[in-house]
Amino acid sequence: MLEQKEIIGEVKVIVFRLQDEEYGVEVNQVLSIEKLDHITRVPRTPAFVKGVINLRGVVTPIIDLRSRFGLEEASYTETTRVIIVAVNELEVGLIVDAANDVIDIPVNAIEPAPEVVGGVEAVYLRGVAKLEKRLLILLNLDKVLNTEEMKQLDTLEVN
Amino acid sequence: MDMNQYLDMFIEESKEHLQAINSNLLVLETEPDNIQIVNEIFRSAHTLKGMAATMGFEDMASLTHEAENVLDMIRNHKLNINSDIMDVIFQSVDLIEGMVYNIIEGGDGSADVSKPVSLLRAIVSGDMAVVASGQAAAEKEVTAAAAEHHHDLDEFALTVMRQSKEAGNNLFWIKVTLQESCMLRAARAYMVFDQLENAGEIIKSTPSVEDLENERFDYEFELIYVTMKSLEDIKKMVENVSEVKEVLIKTVEVTTPQVQVEEAKKETAAAQAVEKKPAAEANAAPAGAAKKVSTGKTIRVDIERLDILMNLFSELVIDRGRLEQLSREIGRGELSETVEHMSRISGDLQNIILTMRMVPVEQVFNRFPRMVRDLAKDLNKKVNLEIFGAETELDRTVIDEIGDPLVHLLRNSIDHGIEMPAERKKNGKPEEGTVQLKAYHSGNHVFIEVKDDGAGISKEGVLKKAIERGIVNPATAENLSDKQIYELLFASGFSTAEVITDISGRGVGLDVVKNKIESLGGSVSVDSVRGEGTTFLIQLPLTLSIISAMLVQVENEKYAVPLSSIIETAVFRKDEIMLAHRQKVIDFRGRVVPLVSLKGIFQVPDQGNGSDDDEVAVVIVRKGEKMAGLVVDSFIGQQEVVLKSLGKYLVNVFAISGATILGDGQVALIIDCNALIK
Numbered sequence: 084m085l086e087q088k089e090i091i092g093e094v095k096v097i098v099f100r101l102q103d104e105e106y107g108v109e110v111n112q113v114l115s116i117e118k119l120d121h122i123t124r125v126p127r128t129p130a131f132v133k134g135v136i137n138l139r140g141v142v143t144p145i146i147d148l149r150s151r152f153g154l155e156e157a158s159y160t161e162t163t164r165v166i167i168v169a170v171n172e173l174e175v176g177l178i179v180d181a182a183n184d185v186i187d188i189p190v191n192a193i194e195p196a197p198e199v200v201g202g203v204e205a206v207y208l209r210g211v212a213k214l215e216k217r218l219l220i221l222l223n224l225d226k227v228l229n230t231e232e233m234k235q236l237d238t239l240e241v242n
Numbered sequence: 243m244d245m246n247q248y249l250d251m252f253i254e255e256s257k258e259h260l261q262a263i264n265s266n267l268l269v270l271e272t273e274p275d276n277i278q279i280v281n282e283i284f285r286s287a288h289t290l291k292g293m294a295a296t297m298g299f300e301d302m303a304s305l306t307h308e309a310e311n312v313l314d315m316i317r318n319h320k321l322n323i324n325s326d327i328m329d330v331i332f333q334s335v336d337l338i339e340g341m342v343y344n345i346i347e348g349g350d351g352s353a354d355v356s357k358p359v360s361l362l363r364a365i366v367s368g369d370m371a372v373v374a375s376g377q378a379a380a381e382k383e384v385t386a387a388a389a390e391h392h393h394d395l396d397e398f399a400l401t402v403m404r405q406s407k408e409a410g411n412n413l414f415w416i417k418v419t420l421q422e423s424c425m426l427r428a429a430r431a432y433m434v435f436d437q438l439e440n441a442g443e444i445i446k447s448t449p450s451v452e453d454l455e456n457e458r459f460d461y462e463f464e465l466i467y468v469t470m471k472s473l474e475d476i477k478k479m480v481e482n483v484s485e486v487k488e489v490l491i492k493t494v495e496v497t498t499p500q501v502q503v504e505e506a507k508k509e510t511a512a513a514q515a516v517e518k519k520p521a522a523e524a525n526a527a528p529a530g531a532a533k534k535v536s537t538g539k540t541i542r543v544d545i546e547r548l549d550i551l552m553n554l555f556s557e558l559v560i561d562r563g564r565l566e567q568l569s570r571e572i573g574r575g576e577l578s579e580t581v582e583h584m585s586r587i588s589g590d591l592q593n594i595i596l597t598m599r600m601v602p603v604e605q606v607f608n609r610f611p612r613m614v615r616d617l618a619k620d621l622n623k624k625v626n627l628e629i630f631g632a633e634t635e636l637d638r639t640v641i642d643e644i645g646d647p648l649v650h651l652l653r654n655s656i657d658h659g660i661e662m663p664a665e666r667k668k669n670g671k672p673e674e675g676t677v678q679l680k681a682y683h684s685g686n687h688v689f690i691e692v693k694d695d696g697a698g699i700s701k702e703g704v705l706k707k708a709i710e711r712g713i714v715n716p717a718t719a720e721n722l723s724d725k726q727i728y729e730l731l732f733a734s735g736f737s738t739a740e741v742i743t744d745i746s747g748r749g750v751g752l753d754v755v756k757n758k759i760e761s762l763g764g765s766v767s768v769d770s771v772r773g774e775g776t777t778f779l780i781q782l783p784l785t786l787s788i789i790s791a792m793l794v795q796v797e798n799e800k801y802a803v804p805l806s807s808i809i810e811t812a813v814f815r816k817d818e819i820m821l822a823h824r825q826k827v828i829d830f831r832g833r834v835v836p837l838v839s840l841k842g843i844f845q846v847p848d849q850g851n852g853s854d855d856d857e858v859a860v861v862i863v864r865k866g867e868k869m870a871g872l873v874v875d876s877f878i879g880q881q882e883v884v885l886k887s888l889g890k891y892l893v894n895v896f897a898i899s900g901a902t903i904l905g906d907g908q909v910a911l912i913i914d915c916n917a918l919i920k
Contacts, residue, residue: 123909124799125888126844127896135888135901135909140557142886142901142909173891228891 099182145176259286280317299351308362406468417490424485428457442469556884563905600635624674634681647755659696693777699770732756793878807915865919
């Protein structure tokens with residue numbers, strides 16, 4: 084058993100809470116976890132874009148994951164955290180209800196996600212990890228941070 | 243051995259030399275008898291060849307070598323320049339330029355050089371006898387020059403030699419030959435120098451130290467050296483430096499100055515017998531170098547370092563803002579004084595850093611004479627390009643970006659603006675059309691003008707095309723002002739594949755120019771008089787990184803409005819606001835200016851502290867001729883802010899050009915006034 088585990092390997096994930104579910108993002112995609120500080124609203128952006136923050140001198144956009152997934156929005160509390168992730172050169176902060184755990188999950192515990200888990204559509208998910216007592220929903224950040232729907236055609240780029 | 247660290251320098255210098263060759267060739271075309279110019283070109287070509295060979299770009303080296311042969315004949319009056327020869331040389335230069343760009347893009351700089359090489363050879367072999375005698379003559383000349391080189395052991399050096407000899411020192415003539423496989427010759431030469439200087443003094447080196455440092459020598463160099471050590475010790479020392487092939491040391495006798503010169507001559511004559519060619523090469527270079535040195539004391543700094551410096555300074559500016567705010571809050575005299583002083587100093591520092599990044603637009607303008615010449619030739623038009631204000635300085639980042647839009651505008655002027663010579667003659671104009679390229683400072687902006695004396699823009703033609711393309715509908719088209727009609731040229735979709743000529747249309751239109759310039763925080767406009775010509779005017783900000791801005795408050799939010807677009811701030815009574823076509827307007831110095839409510843346009847959440855003031859604060863901003871009044875709650879004040887991007891996730895946010903970090907650590911958005919003025 085032990086041997087098999089070594090071959091298959093594990094992934095280290097940051098665990099965070101959203102509504103009543105536990106989610107995970109791979110640790111190598113996470114730059115830092117921040118407390119929620121002043122957010123500057125950016126007008127005329129999608130509702131889930133809460134604005135930008137000053138992250139040690141870098142202006143970083145912040146999105147509310149609840150709102151991104153169409154879940155019911157909740158007011159921010161003491162436990163609310165911002166997980167700064169980096170995917171494809173994008174650096175974005177994700178507002179989550181709480182983040183307080185780092186765990187290793189064996190790759191073979193990850194199963195493909197059913198259509199909808201905890202109200203989140205399967206396209207945004209990488210899979211579901213069944214651990215002893217908990218169910219961990221793994222996010223597909225590429226899809227979550229897909230900017231296609233926001234991006235307008237930049238004629239210069241075409242050139 | 244890894245040559246990457248030298249690659250950047252190679253690229254930079256190659257570009258410089260190519261530029262020099264290009265501009266000198268243009269001069270040569272107008273004054274074909276100016277041998278001085280040929281010499282300049284020859285030197286540039288020669289250096290280029292040397293560098294290319296060192297870096298292992300064989301094709302470039304061999305092509306340059308052939309070109310050099312032709313140039314050599316010209317400068318030795320063995321060949322007369324005609325336009326065919328010029329064309330071949332121009333083509334070769336283009337090809338070399340292509341190789342350099344290939345190298346920049348990570349290529350190996352190889353290209354098929356057989357055609358230009360054979361052409362160049364054909365030129366050279368136009369008369370074999372002449373060629374042969376020409377080369378012989380050249381070599382003779384060179385030998386003489388090389389020998390002369392040793393005459394200039396100056397009085398000072400001789401005195402030093404004499405005195406040190408009297409003091410019991412040994413005086414040596416050393417000739418060091420490096421291995422031919424040696425890549426870093428300059429570094430090896432340096433190591434030899436370093437070794438020798440530990441034990442004595444180098445009085446003279448041939449080639450000069452500067453040329454050695456710049457690798458402008460082949461594999462050998464000669465030194466006159468004073469030391470207490472013995473010949474054997476020195477020989478051993480130099481031989482210890484790796485990649486040294488051979489060390490030749492002879493004792494130099496000094497009796498009287500004259501004899502010394504004789505000695506030196508004798509010593510070197512032997513060496514020269516075997517190294518005619520290398521000596522020639524070493525000799526050709528210094529003259530070219532001398533010119534460079536006289537341009538002033540400068541150092542080359544990697545632009546990346548300047549960027550880092552700028553970023554660090556930006557951080558400092560943010561902290562400065564924070565400190566200023568804190569000292570105001572705390573209100574202690576000593577603290578305020580110190581902070582004030584620091585602010586002043588950092589202000590000066592800011593100026594220096596910003597000017598350090600400034601480069602003359604010459605860098606961009608330089609390549610245009612050549613481009614215009616070729617273009618005019620292709621189109622069978624006669625065009626004279628006049629450049630004014632090439633010394634005008636702009637931020638390096640802007641310089642890097644402005645080239646393509648300018649090329650586009652120039653091509654446009656020459657292709658569509660300037661008429662054929664016959665037509666110009668018919669219209670009573672000189673056959674040769676003129677395109678003026680002007681750059682000048684005005685306030686916080688740099689203006690670049692591209693002006694031609696061509697046919698001007700046909701309003702009817704533009705309108706017809708715009709209607710065809712569905713950019714305007716025929717009804718509104720009738721009411722457009724001239725200016726508005728010209729603006730249509732910049733509309734996306736105006737220029738399409740149908741107008742592709744080789745020259746200005748490549749499927750991209752002037753809208754690309756406009757987008758590019760606007761992305762740099764600038765603007766472009768056009769004016770034209772039918773039959774007399776067209777003028778494109780580009781306005782650019784001096785710098786992109788730190789700007790002066792007016793901070794304004796809207797409910798709980800703060801925004802920064804770039805000072806460059808503000809005309810003034812004003813407070814109006816509410817009863818001064820009028821309605822025109824259901825649009826709120828005010829009378830500002832006799833002009834009707836529409837009001838834009840930032841709160842409305844940015845959907846700022848209402849904090850319920852609805853103002854009952856009977857006054858409104860307005861920032862009057864402009865975009866070209868047009869103005870608008872931005873209604874805000876209050877003005878916070880003017881501040882230097884550091885421009886930051888919103889990141890790649892938030893792209894094309896409406897009316898926001900970026901963000902900045904305020905003294906309190908919060909982010910404020912920077913308003914793009916251009917988007918708010920229709």
